[in-house]
Amino acid sequence: MNGNYGWGLPIQASTFAKEIDLGIYAIHGIMFAIFILWSVFFVYLLVRYRARPGVPSEHWETGTLQSMIPDLIVLGIEICLILFYALPAWSRIKMTVPPEGKSNVVEIVAEQFAWTVHYPGADAKFGRSNAALVDAQNPAGLDAADDAGKDDVVTVNELHIPLGKPTVVYLSSKDVIHSLFIPEFRVKQDAMPGMKIPVWFEPTLTGKFEIGCAQLCGIAHSIMRADVFVHTPEEYEKWLAAQHPQTQPY
Amino acid sequence: MTHHDSHHGHGPDDFISKYVFSVDHKVIGLQYLITSLLFLLFGFILIMVLRWQLAYPDQPIPFIGNLILGSTGGVVTPELYNQLGAMHGTIMIFLGVVPLGVAAFGNYVLPLQIGAPDMAFPRLNMMSYWIYLPGGLLMLSSFIMPGGAAQSGWTSYPPLSIINPGQTVWLLAMVLIITSSLLGSINFLVTTLNMRAEGMSLMRMPIFVWAQFVTAVLLLLAFPPLEAASILQLMDRVAGTSFYLPAGLVVNGEALKVSGGGQPLLWQHLFWFLAHPEVYVLILPAMGICAEIIANNTRKPLFGYKELVGSMMFIGGMSFVVWAHHMFLSGMSASLGNFFLVTTMIISVPSVAVLTCLVYSLKGGSIRFTTAMLFALAFLPMFGIGGLTGLPLGITVTDIYLHDTYYVIGHFHYVVVTGSIIALMAGVYHWFPKWFGRKMSEGLGKLHFWTTIVCMNGIFFPMFITGLAGQQRRLYDPTAQLHNLTTQPLNVVSSVFAWLLFLAQLPFIWNFFRSIWHGEKVGDNPWEATTLEWACPSPPPHGNFEKPPKVYRGPYEYNVGKKAAWVPQHVAEVKA
Ligand code: HEM
Ligand SMILES: [Cu+2]
Numbered sequence: 001m002n003g004n005y006g007w008g009l010p011i012q013a014s015t016f017a018k019e020i021d022l023g024i025y026a027i028h029g030i031m032f033a034i035f036i037l038w039s040v041f042f043v044y045l046l047v048r049y050r051a052r053p054g055v056p057s058e059h060w061e062t063g064t065l066q067s068m069i070p071d072l073i074v075l076g077i078e079i080c081l082i083l084f085y086a087l088p089a090w091s092r093i094k095m096t097v098p099p100e101g102k103s104n105v106v107e108i109v110a111e112q113f114a115w116t117v118h119y120p121g122a123d124a125k126f127g128r129s130n131a132a133l134v135d136a137q138n139p140a141g142l143d144a145a146d147d148a149g150k151d152d153v154v155t156v157n158e159l160h161i162p163l164g165k166p167t168v169v170y171l172s173s174k175d176v177i178h179s180l181f182i183p184e185f186r187v188k189q190d191a192m193p194g195m196k197i198p199v200w201f202e203p204t205l206t207g208k209f210e211i212g213c214a215q216l217c218g219i220a221h222s223i224m225r226a227d228v229f230v231h232t233p234e235e236y237e238k239w240l241a242a243q244h245p246q247t248q249p250y
Numbered sequence: 251m252t253h254h255d256s257h258h259g260h261g262p263d264d265f266i267s268k269y270v271f272s273v274d275h276k277v278i279g280l281q282y283l284i285t286s287l288l289f290l291l292f293g294f295i296l297i298m299v300l301r302w303q304l305a306y307p308d309q310p311i312p313f314i315g316n317l318i319l320g321s322t323g324g325v326v327t328p329e330l331y332n333q334l335g336a337m338h339g340t341i342m343i344f345l346g347v348v349p350l351g352v353a354a355f356g357n358y359v360l361p362l363q364i365g366a367p368d369m370a371f372p373r374l375n376m377m378s379y380w381i382y383l384p385g386g387l388l389m390l391s392s393f394i395m396p397g398g399a400a401q402s403g404w405t406s407y408p409p410l411s412i413i414n415p416g417q418t419v420w421l422l423a424m425v426l427i428i429t430s431s432l433l434g435s436i437n438f439l440v441t442t443l444n445m446r447a448e449g450m451s452l453m454r455m456p457i458f459v460w461a462q463f464v465t466a467v468l469l470l471l472a473f474p475p476l477e478a479a480s481i482l483q484l485m486d487r488v489a490g491t492s493f494y495l496p497a498g499l500v501v502n503g504e505a506l507k508v509s510g511g512g513q514p515l516l517w518q519h520l521f522w523f524l525a526h527p528e529v530y531v532l533i534l535p536a537m538g539i540c541a542e543i544i545a546n547n548t549r550k551p552l553f554g555y556k557e558l559v560g561s562m563m564f565i566g567g568m569s570f571v572v573w574a575h576h577m578f579l580s581g582m583s584a585s586l587g588n589f590f591l592v593t594t595m596i597i598s599v600p601s602v603a604v605l606t607c608l609v610y611s612l613k614g615g616s617i618r619f620t621t622a623m624l625f626a627l628a629f630l631p632m633f634g635i636g637g638l639t640g641l642p643l644g645i646t647v648t649d650i651y652l653h654d655t656y657y658v659i660g661h662f663h664y665v666v667v668t669g670s671i672i673a674l675m676a677g678v679y680h681w682f683p684k685w686f687g688r689k690m691s692e693g694l695g696k697l698h699f700w701t702t703i704v705c706m707n708g709i710f711f712p713m714f715i716t717g718l719a720g721q722q723r724r725l726y727d728p729t730a731q732l733h734n735l736t737t738q739p740l741n742v743v744s745s746v747f748a749w750l751l752f753l754a755q756l757p758f759i760w761n762f763f764r765s766i767w768h769g770e771k772v773g774d775n776p777w778e779a780t781t782l783e784w785a786c787p788s789p790p791p792h793g794n795f796e797k798p799p800k801v802y803r804g805p806y807e808y809n810v811g812k813k814a815a816w817v818p819q820h821v822a823e824v825k826a
């Protein structure tokens with residue numbers, strides 16, 4: 001074990017991590033069982049029916065339905081997985097997003113090779129941003145003329161979120177496709193230029209977690225990483241209050 | 251009919267039209283065989299270099315490093331790494347396995363198996379090879395061009411592929427390669443439908459012919475969208491269009507000067523509309539080869555001939571409606587994911603059926619463990635692992651975690667390497683006597699088999715573990731991220747086995763070339779096989795059969811009706 005990571009799946013740190021892992025473990029169990037049973041049968045056939053002098057081969061057939069038993073078993077397992085696991089879980093995790101009023105909302109813009117996080121601040125409203133305004137001091141390109149942006153905070157390669165409620169991320173990209181990957185949260189979503197895609201997760205542990213990029217995005221793809229800091233709600237408020245709003249002069 | 255005459259009797263005598271610009275399907279088949287094996291070797295060398303960087307990030311390659319990478323002192327740079335990855339995938343798939351499985355084996359074996367004197371369009375056949383070869387060479391030449399080779403993955407997702415260097419040549423080469431494939435597939439379809447010998451009804455065709463037939467349908471229908479898509483991408487690069495580029499892109503702090511209005515997702519849909527059927531193009535010929543070898547070496551008919559044919563047709567049809575299972579997390583509508591989840595689960599059933607039929611075929615057999623048979627048998631469990639590990643990737647929810655990790659790399663290499671490549675090896679050992687009238691050494695063959703199987707599992711099995719631990723694919727330096735540190739030793743294991751796999755191929759290369767000239771001489775039908783390719787001389791002369799064969803029975807009459815141990819398809823009466 002090395003912090004949150006070891007030889008198996010990383011620790012579970014979001015509400016749906018358990019659900020995703022359940023699927024991974026169950027499917028691997030099924031796969032393993034099928035493979036072992038199948039292999040035993042296979043080896044048995046090879047030994048039992050090896051060529052021996054004086055023993056001719058014999059023609060062997062069964063009814064069509066009987067021959068399809070293995071196929072039907074697999075089909076049955078798959079139907080169960082679809083109905084009782086994939087459809088319900090997918091609809092909870094990916095097809096629905098928690099209401100914004102009850103969530104912590106941020107925007108993340110990916111670029112070669114960094115993650116810029118934009119927090120709406122106390123007013124819960126994102127200020128206007130404009131790619132033309134981007135520079136080293138203003139990585140999100142916030143427009144100072146917009147009042148909604150007055151209290152907005154921007155961080156680069158750090159995502160700070162509170163425990164106890166879901167976080168909704170509006171994910172986009174400035175240049176090429178990236179993919180937001182947080183192993184401990186079992187979160188992955190491509191950041192598609194020209195689209196703003198909602199991703200959500202609710203952390204269950206405080207601490208520091210890793211963000212990686214999961215889509216080839218150029219020569220520094222492997223070092224395009226960031227950290228997630230999950231704070232208790234009080235600490236999060238403190239952290240937010242201590243940040244200097246992006247568009248305010250020092 | 252002069253066209254017909256040219257098939258029979260003597261072929262051309264001069265070297266150029268006999269061996270270079272040949273219209274004989276057998277010569278073209280061998281041209282494809284040698285060329286695609288060389289491309290496979292090249293793609294393999296690329297990945298051996300890449301694997302050094304994965305095992306020992308940022309360290310110079312010892313001994314040969316300075317030789318091959320002089321300018322960097324033997325260190326693999328990130329640019330080179332991405333070129334190696336993209337070109338490995340491209341070369342292995344489009345220049346290696348597909349031409350080997352379809353064009354090499356199909357060309358040589360299919361006309362013989364249906365009793366035809368040649369392909370339906372011999373000149374088209376020649377043209378197909380002579381477009382493939384320049385396409386392949388153009389692809390390789392990109393390594394020495396300014397900007398280097400393509401470095402945006404074999405999937406070439408825009409916008410990256412449009413702003414990265416190297417992509418233009420990749421696209422041009424792809425257009426040539428696809429064109430060659432299209433010409434070939436038309437030829438295979440017409441040949442199968444029109445050139446069968448008398449009595450060779452569709453349901454008497456060997457499974458290999460069926461596999462090639464379905465494959466040709468897939469190539470014919472799936473490749474045109476990619477050809478069009480590639481030309482659009484080429485336009486985006488060289489003509490300033492923006493089919494795949496939305497407005498407002500900012501690259502490196504500078505606004506990209508494009509009109510916008512395009513959609514990167516469009517490329518993904520068009521690409522995977524080809525590339526999913528493509529995986530069946532990689533695997534169907536392999537299944538066909540294994541079926542032939544298993545029937546022959548169990549000395550009994552295949553189990554469930556009709557089920558095999560039906561399953562392959564079903565796979566072929568379904569393979570056109572599963573493509574977006576590669577795009578569950580691409581930003582495509584999440585509810586669309588459900589549709590592709592269901593189709594993906596459906597298509598796995600006929601694949602299970604094929605495997606089941608092949609395993610049941612062993613029952614009751616009198617199994618001969620020739621080298622070809624060992625490879626064909628190994629295909630079954632290994633392809634099984636490849637198929638099973640596709641399950642958590644096809645289930646939307648578990649794919650959230652596994653998508654774009656090494657788990658995927660492990661999964662599809664079990665399919666294409668321990669599946670397709672193993673089966674193609676089986677085919678080489680099986681049909682070698684037909685090609686050259688001599689056998690390959692069985693001793694060296696078995697050495698090759700066991701070492702290859704061990705090494706392949708040593709390479710690819712650890713990838714499941716690194717993948718489950720979260721290691722993403724296409725990472726120049728996995729150790730740059732915390733979650734990959736624990737499993738880093740497994741990257742070393744994979745790499746060492748990859749280099750050993752190379753050593754394991756040396757006996758094969760030696761065996762292959764030595765046996766062409768010095769192998770044990772064998773008759774026309776050394777394996778006592780029933781299908782038509784064994785009814786003509788080894789190697790078959792120009793025009794193949796002395797007189798057009800007539801077919802009286804199904805393809806695998808071994809020990810049927812207790813009359814004789816085996817009855818070839820072209821034999822009319824069996825004396826009791
Ligand atoms: C036999 C030895 C082989 C080895 C050791 C090997 C190894 C690898 C590795 C390590 C990668 C990941 C590269 C990365 O992280 O960027 C990879 C990618 C890939 N391989 Fe192989 N491979 C082999 C054969 C094949 C064959 C036969 C095929 C196809 C028929 C193939 C198709 C691919 C493809 C399509 C990719 C994805 C490339 C990309 O990400 O753009 N490989 N291979
Ligand atoms: Cu990235």
Ligand SMILES: [Cu+2]
Nearest residue numbers: 526572573576
């Ligand atoms: Cu697919």
